[in-house]
Amino acid sequence: MKTLQDDIQNEVGNKRMVEEKDLEKLSYLDMVVHETLRLYPVAPLLLPRECRESITIDGYFIMEKTRVIVNAWAIERDSSVWSENYEEFHPERFIDMKMNYEGHKFKSIPFGSGRRRCPGIEMGLITIKMVIAQLVHCFNWELPCNISPSNLNMEEKFRSLYSKGSTLARNTELSLDM
Numbered sequence: 001m002k003t004l005q006d007d008i009q010n011e012v013g014n015k016r017m018v019e020e021k022d023l024e025k026l027s028y029l030d031m032v033v034h035e036t037l038r039l040y041p042v043a044p045l046l047l048p049r050e051c052r053e054s055i056t057i058d059g060y061f062i063m064e065k066t067r068v069i070v071n072a073w074a075i076e077r078d079s080s081v082w083s084e085n086y087e088e089f090h091p092e093r094f095i096d097m098k099m100n101y102e103g104h105k106f107k108s109i110p111f112g113s114g115r116r117r118c119p120g121i122e123m124g125l126i127t128i129k130m131v132i133a134q135l136v137h138c139f140n141w142e143l144p145c146n147i148s149p150s151n152l153n154m155e156e157k158f159r160s161l162y163s164k165g166s167t168l169a170r171n172t173e174l175s176l177d178m
């Protein structure tokens with residue numbers, strides 16, 4: 001959080017709030033958002049597809065009309081791509097990685113890919129960045145009762161594909177391992 005606060009402080013100072021025009025200069029904020037979406041994709045299984053024709057990909061035969069579900073959550077935690085520390089929140093891994101979510105880079109696909117990928121990418125990114133930037137610019141955050149970050153349980157809650165819109169949530173029943 002300190003690195004992000006310093007980044008914002010350097011660009012924006014403390015005489016005004018963060019504005020949308022500042023976002024393009026906040027490179028560490030970019031990395032924080034990429035890393036957050038990598039570890040906690042909002043829609044971990046994207047939206048289901050139906051295969052239009054029978055096809056063999058990588059030795060796997062997929063029959064026409066098969067329902068195909070892409071596990072973006074697993075792709076974004078693949079140790080052969082993200083190294084052995086793939087479970088750690090480490091925004092710096094994006095330092096030399098030019099990310100865009102236009103659907104050609106398959107390492108991290110929090111907005112999906114192809115014709116049916118999310119049409120709200122820009123709006124989604126700007127909204128998340130503005131919220132995070134303002135929260136850390138205006139406040140210092142800490143866990144209550146001297147709880148250390150390593151004791152915060154970040155386990156996710158499984159929600160069925162069709163019940164709650166297939167979005168990822170934190171398991172708040174287990175929020176603190178005390």
Ligand code: HEM
Pocket residue numbers: 041042043046047048109110111112113114115116117118119120121123124125128
């Ligand atoms: C951080 C914010 C957001 C994330 C992570 C996100 C993620 C996604 C994902 C993963 C999909 C499925 C793509 C696929 O299966 O390939 C999707 C679809 C969609 N999203 Fe978003 N989204 C976000 C914000 C928005 C916003 C702000 C809007 C509209 C203003 C929006 C509108 C849609 C629509 C309409 C679809 C369905 C597209 C289709 O089926 O053709 N999303 N989104």
